[in-house]
Amino acid sequence: MPFGNTHNQLKMNYSAAQEYPDLSKHNNHMAKVLTEELYAQLREKATPSGFTLDDVIQTGIDNPGHPFIMTVGCVAGDEETYEVFKELLDPVIEDRHGGYKPSDKHKTDLNPDHLKGGDDLDPDYVLSSRVRTGRSIRGFCLPPHCSRGERRAVEDLAVEGLGSLDGDLKGKYYALKNMTDEEQQQLIDDHFLFDKPVSPLLLASGMARDWPDARGIWHNDNKTFLVWVNEEDHLRVISMQKGGNMKEVFNRFCTGLTKIESLFKDKGHEFMWNEHLGYVLTCPSNLGTGLRAGVHVKLPCVSKHEKFGEILKRLRLQKRGTGGVDTAAVGGVFDISNADRLGFSEVDLVQMVVDGVKLLVEMEKRLEKGQSIDDLMPAQK
Amino acid sequence: MPFGNTHNNYKLKFSAEDEYPDLSKHNNHMAKALTLDIYKKLRDKQTPSGFTLDDVIQTGVDNPGHPFIMTVGCVAGDEETYEVFKDLLDPVIQDRHGGYKPTDKHKTDLNFENLKGGDDLDPKYVLSSRVRTGRSIIGYTLPPHCSRGERRAIEKMSIEALSSLDGEFKGKYYPLKDMSDKEQQQLIDDHFLFDKPVSPLLLASGMGRDWPDARGIWHNDNKTFLVWVNEEDHLRVIAMEKGGNMKEVFRRFCVGLQKIEAVFKKHNHGFMWNEHLGYVLTCPSNLGTGLRGGVHVKLPNLSKHAKFEEVLNRLRLQKRGTGGVDTAAEGGVFDISNADRLGFSEVEQVQMVVDGVKLMIEMEKKLEKGGSIDDMVPAQK
Secondary structure (H helix, E strand, O other): OHHHHHHHOOHHHHHHHHHOOOOOOOOOOOHHHHOOOHHHHHHHEOOOOEEEEEHHHEEEEEOOOOOOOOOOOOOOOOOHHHHHHHHHHHHHHHHHHOOOOOOOOOOOOOOHHHHOOOOOOOOOOOOEEEEEHHHHHOOOOOOOOOOOHHHHHHEEEEEEEHOHHHHHHOOEEEEHHHHOOOHHHHHHHHHOOOOOOHHHHHHHHOOOOOOOOOEEEEEEOOEEEEEEEEOOOOOEEEEEOOOOHHHHHHHHHHHHHHHHHHHHHOOOOOEEEEEOOEEOOHHHHOOOOOOOEEEEEOOOOOOOOOOOHHHHHHHHHHEEEOEOOOOOOEEEEEEEEEEEOOOOOOOHHHHHHHHHHHHHHHHHHHHOOOOOOOOOOOOOO | OHHHHHHHOOOHHHHHHHOOOOOOOOOOOOHOOOHHHHHHHHHOEEOOOOOOOOHHHHHHOOEEEOOOOOOOOOOOOOOOOHHHHHHHHHHHHHHHHOOOOOOOOOOOOOHHHOOOOOOOOOOEEEEEEEEEEEEEEEEOOOOOOOHHHHHHHHHHHHHHHHHHOOOOEEEEEHHHOOOOOOOHHHHHOOOOOOOOOOOOOHOOOOOOOOOOOOOOEEEEEOOOOOOOOOOOOOOEEEEEEEOOHHHHHHHHHHHHHHHHHHHHHEEEEEEEEEOEEEEEEOOOOHOOOEEEEEEEOOOHHHHHOHHHHHHHHHEEEEEOOOOOOOOOOEEOOOOOEEEOOOOOOOOHEEEHHHHHHHHHHHHHHHHHHHOOOOOOOOOOO
């Protein structure tokens, strides 16, 4: 976690070699990139708000990583982190986001009319559909670094903005620290409640300081649109519903997001965005769209097929268990979502999910009948 | 944990009210002492090494405490913390250390010959004896704040100092990060091994950063003198052995400590000490002697007596389970140690343990025979 150490004024009395972390047992993106030379070059820099190199990397030092899962190992404390520490973060981004270069431009497309189809995924197979993203409010530091005053100001702005939504989006805010037992139970039953993180990856970034101060959950009365305030990002926006109508979910997602963004703009606050990185978020893995669109889908036959991994890869999709990341599939039901975040637009990514899931369901039906799926194998997207 | 937030350059743009933590659900010494006015007064201060008020208090903000156990809720990042933030720490110290005033002077006495008796605690009741303390090295910041370079320098100096010990103190250093499986198992079997802390109280202070870099355990060949390097304090020094010869344990403790101090002094790095606070350590609860002298003793009858707590109180002793703090007693065996740290010398504290345990064993023997202990209850020390 970015600690006292990270702003310790005595550390410059020591050489870069003496301060350089021991990454010999580490396997994460930060450890792959951060050579001693790079550490020496960046170690005395700080962003205007005071975020240092040691702040950026502490989570990656304290969490050496997993032999099979490549974690990111670094976080941003503010918008300027990605600029001041670009010599570290550009290679991390390139490695994590499929070769995305420092000169590349990212497309943003939140026009739901551009999505083709997506309203007819077979509900016998697709149990639920969901789209999520994150947003950061320009002018405030990010969760690893924000002060209590900043965090509370973000909450105030969010509550005000969300409070003015109406129609399908009319809803209510539940502050974590004032929640009644009844409200808490309802939010748990709805699978909406988020709690103080326990993952050392998240805790090590400093995002959980002062919990539960200025954290809360907003959702609409219909329970199809949900916003988390001050969790891993300033805002996490989620649209979801049972069944396979991804088109409607994406529609609501775009409409809601765009409304929220204009409400913030009215108060003089934009979302952090630039044409290279798209939407700027705490974790480099969420840059670009920050979007994960997915379905819970029954694929008991396809998932046992030897080409399942290959198919997902070619479709640029990833699988997870229905408990989310790092969980196992139960009863042949998988969470299938886009693998990319940066370098493709929101519409591109949701289109990949819609088209890909449609194909997977076709394959499942074929295999159910004992037929081959060889002619259905897709090309690499 | 003192995080990025704690050196966030934007926080002073927010009012003290906006930044003041919500301590309404808190029960720790910091929360009792930190009024909005004190927060206002201290929030733009920092020590020469850059430790801020938010660094001091983050652990107490993140750990509201327990209704029955009063935690401290604040830590020092360097020697100067106790001066720069005295408006907060003096009341905390006074509350924690039985009314110790800012003008009081602390006595240090590590002359083991001043201990009377202590070599004849009945080994049928006293299973083991142990004395521990902590030491901080002048010129380096403390575990919540130290940089990797500083921590490594402390380790290097400690190894040098400990390697120069001979006779009964001749021993070996085991760095945590290079330990072989065999060495690790042996240290576990000897009950010497310390691991990365899991307590959120400790983690929140920042002392777990960069684990296990520059952490290690040194012990003498006889396994009666042990030093932990860079755990919660720069050094933790422990003397222990089976049986009831506390006099011998204390002798070894004092002699070993003084030998180590002499080596550090030679390099112009003595131990942090002043005549008001005694030995300066990370946690305000360990100021003064930092000493806990204790025994594992069988008191199955006395511990069930209605006056057990009262007796301990008057003897200025405390009980713990044999697993250490926050554990339960097993088989009527208790860990009995001095309750005080500041305002009494080392000799005085160990004397209280020796005399107190002797008395309690007499009481135990009386109760075994069915006698009364009413006439044995001591006056308040």
